[in-house]
Amino acid sequence: MRPGGGAGVDVPEELLAACRAGSRDAFGELFDRCKDRVYSTALHVCGDRAAAADIAQEVFLKVFARLPQFESRSAFTTWLYRVTVNAAIDHRRASRPAVPLEDVMPEPGTPDVDPYVRLQRRRRIEAALVALPDTLRVPVVLRHVQGLSYQEIASVLQVSIGTVASRLSRAHARLASELRDLAPEGS
Amino acid sequence: MSTGQHEVDRLAAFAEGELGSVDTAAVSAHLAVCAECRQALADVRRGIAFASELEAESMPAALAGDLRTQLVSPASAGWRWPAAAAALLIITIGAGSYWQMHRPWAEMTEAAAAPTPFEAEGRALHRALLEGAPLDYRPADDADAWSWLGRQRGPTAGLLPSHSPDERARFVPVGAAVRHVGPARASVVSYRVDGRPVTLVLANTRDVPDAPAAGLWSKRVTHRRDPAGANVLTWTIGGGTYVMVSELDGYGQRACFVCHTDPKFQQTIQSLSPR
Numbered sequence: 001m002r003p004g005g006g007a008g009v010d011v012p013e014e015l016l017a018a019c020r021a022g023s024r025d026a027f028g029e030l031f032d033r034c035k036d037r038v039y040s041t042a043l044h045v046c047g048d049r050a051a052a053a054d055i056a057q058e059v060f061l062k063v064f065a066r067l068p069q070f071e072s073r074s075a076f077t078t079w080l081y082r083v084t085v086n087a088a089i090d091h092r093r094a095s096r097p098a099v100p101l102e103d104v105m106p107e108p109g110t111p112d113v114d115p116y117v118r119l120q121r122r123r124r125i126e127a128a129l130v131a132l133p134d135t136l137r138v139p140v141v142l143r144h145v146q147g148l149s150y151q152e153i154a155s156v157l158q159v160s161i162g163t164v165a166s167r168l169s170r171a172h173a174r175l176a177s178e179l180r181d182l183a184p185e186g187s
Numbered sequence: 188m189s190t191g192q193h194e195v196d197r198l199a200a201f202a203e204g205e206l207g208s209v210d211t212a213a214v215s216a217h218l219a220v221c222a223e224c225r226q227a228l229a230d231v232r233r234g235i236a237f238a239s240e241l242e243a244e245s246m247p248a249a250l251a252g253d254l255r256t257q258l259v260s261p262a263s264a265g266w267r268w269p270a271a272a273a274a275l276l277i278i279t280i281g282a283g284s285y286w287q288m289h290r291p292w293a294e295m296t297e298a299a300a301a302p303t304p305f306e307a308e309g310r311a312l313h314r315a316l317l318e319g320a321p322l323d324y325r326p327a328d329d330a331d332a333w334s335w336l337g338r339q340r341g342p343t344a345g346l347l348p349s350h351s352p353d354e355r356a357r358f359v360p361v362g363a364a365v366r367h368v369g370p371a372r373a374s375v376v377s378y379r380v381d382g383r384p385v386t387l388v389l390a391n392t393r394d395v396p397d398a399p400a401a402g403l404w405s406k407r408v409t410h411r412r413d414p415a416g417a418n419v420l421t422w423t424i425g426g427g428t429y430v431m432v433s434e435l436d437g438y439g440q441r442a443c444f445v446c447h448t449d450p451k452f453q454q455t456i457q458s459l460s461p462r
Contacts, residue, residue, distance in 0.1 A: 028259040035254070039246035053250050060258055117334060119343065125237050144238040150205045165205065166196035172234025173227065179237050 011076060020068050031060060037146060038084050044141040045088035047130035055087045062087075081142065081156040089134050121182065128178040136171035139164055194224050198231045249401070295438065298411035298421075303397045305390065306421050308368040309430030310413050313386035316377050322362030328355070332363040332376055341365040341374035342389050342427055357381055371395050380441060385433040391426060398428040410438045 010033060018026030035056065042055035062083050070076040129137055142148045142156060150168075154161045194217045200206045201214045218225050246254075302310070316322070323339075326332035337343045361377040361384075371390035378385050392398045399409055401423040408422045413432070418439025420431045433439040 024259050028255060031255055031258060035246045035251055036243070039250075040243040043244055044241065053247075056246065056250070057254055057257075060254060064258060117337070120330075122240065122242070125240055128237070129241065140238050141241075144235075145241050145243050150200060162196070165200040168199035169196055169231055172199050172231040172238065175234035175237050176230040179233075182237070 016067070016070065016076060027064065030063075034063075034080060035060075038080065040145060041081065041084045041141060042088045042091075044126075044129065044145050045085060045134075045138055046092040047126065048091075051091045052088075055084065055091055058087050059084050078152070078155045081146070081148075082158075085138050085142075085156065089138070092134075124179060124182060125175075128175050131178065132171055132174055136167050136174065139167045140171045140175075143168060194218075194221070195227050198224070198228050199235065202228060202232050202235055293406040293408060295408045295410055295420075295440070298409045298419075302411065302419075303395075303399070303421075304369050305371065305388075305395045305398065305428060306411075306419060306430050309386065309388040309421075310417070310419060310432055312366065312368075312375060312388060313384075313417065313432035314415070316386055317384060322375075322377060323364040325362050326360045329358060329360050329376075329378070332360050332378075336363055336365065336374040336376070339365045341372060342391050343374060344389055344425075344427060344429075369394075369396060380433065380435060383434040385431065385435070385439075388430045389427050392423050392428045393426075395428045399423050401425075408440075 011030065015026055015030055015033075019030055038059050039052055039056045042059070043049060043052035046052060046055065059080070063080065067076075070079060129140060132140070138157065139153050142153045143150075148156070150161050150164045153164045157164070194214055197206060197210065197214055201211060206214065218228060312320075324332070324335045326335060333343045357380055359379045361379060363377070364375045366373050366375055366388075368388065368390060371394035373388050373390040376387045376389075378387070392401075399407070399421050401407065406422060406424055408420050411419045411421075413419050417432050417434055418437070420429075420433075420439055420443070422429050431439065431443060435441055
């Protein structure tokens with residue numbers, strides 16, 4: 001699953017207004033719209049499913065408490081990503097063993113694709129991502145998992161676009177080096 | 188022309204079309220005369236290709252339901268936030284942080300209920316293999332076994348690539364097969380640990396009636412000693428349901444090689460005992 005381009009959390013102004021007014025139904029809808037973005041960002045930044053669950057809980061409690069401070073939709077979505085990224089980095093620094101993943105690949109997409117090989121390939125790429133320092137890993141997650149633009153990433157991380165570009169260049173070069181024995185898909 | 192750090196810093200933006208026309212022209216002009224930067228651009232493009240294979244994941248339904256109930260329950264209807272919510276936030280984050288640091292990542296309980304048909308079938312498969320039932324494939328190593336199972340459209344489990352040479356000497360694959368276990372198409376892996384036979388049966392949870400529940404926060408493993416004296420461990424995680432039958436001592440937890448090859452996991456596994 002890959003989200004569409006842009007900051008992408010589709011949060012209408014009216015929904016935020018209803019949340020600010022204390023509507024439980026509105027907050028439930030906000031949760032439904034944002035939960036996958038929050039969970040997936042946390043998962044890829046910290047590399048741990050159990051921690052991603054904890055982070056998602058922490059993020060939504062923060063959102064619940066601080067939503068009245070956000071007047072505009074753009075400020076909210078940027079802040080949502082920022083809170084998620086910061087919480088994920090904090091959890092990662094706690095450095096405890098993750099619950100080992102035992103993903104099951106039920107069916108191959110096509111008969112000639114070995115699902116085990118595909119899973120191993122994904123694991124290699126995820127491991128290379130997790131091995132990057134926070135400053136390089138987070139822009140990759142926001143760009144390639146969440147589909148944010150350079151400008152949007154710069155807003156989330158509160159850095160310049162030039163810094164985002166520089167970090168992504170270094171991150172991609174590191175990934176290419178780490179995965180040099182792996183051919184890019186389709187090559 | 189020497190490699191300009193300025194141009195290197197802009198290569199990802201260049202490759203992804205995020206530069207304006209003036210900057211794009213400047214980088215293009217530099218690339219035309221700088222072989223070093225052309226190589227750097229090729230590396231960046233490879234990195235982008237790998238990053239593009241990363242996949243977003245939806246929040247698991249069980250977790251989403253649990254969080255939604257917690258956050259939007261009728262019990263919170265009378266709240267006047269942000270004060271009450273902020274208080275809850277502080278308490279929850281504090282308690283959650285403590286718990287996060289101390290929670291077990293795996294828990295074992297002694298089976299209280301009768302075996303499910305899937306567990307019973309797993310035990311029967313183990314017995315049959317001990318008595319010489321044939322397997323479909325003789326793998327060269329564990330990766331080869333899972334790769335073969337994948338090609339047969341059997342469910343396959345991911346392995347963390349951290350087998351040490353010592354572990355590889357302990358875990359010796361014997362064979363693999365795909366069998367129908369009730370309505371499920373199951374992968375069967377037979378191997379030996381420290382010379383003793385182990386059978387691992389894996390199926391997609393959706394195909395397993397009465398599959399054990401996956402732990403939300405920790406891996407939940409159930410132990411049972413079968414009448415023949417074998418240790419039977421069952422668990423559900425990541426969309427798969429597993430039965431592992433072994434002739435090992437203790438609770439048989441040392442037989443698990445699917446993902447627990449990292450020393451920090453082994454230490455926990457070896458200390459597991461049923462509550």
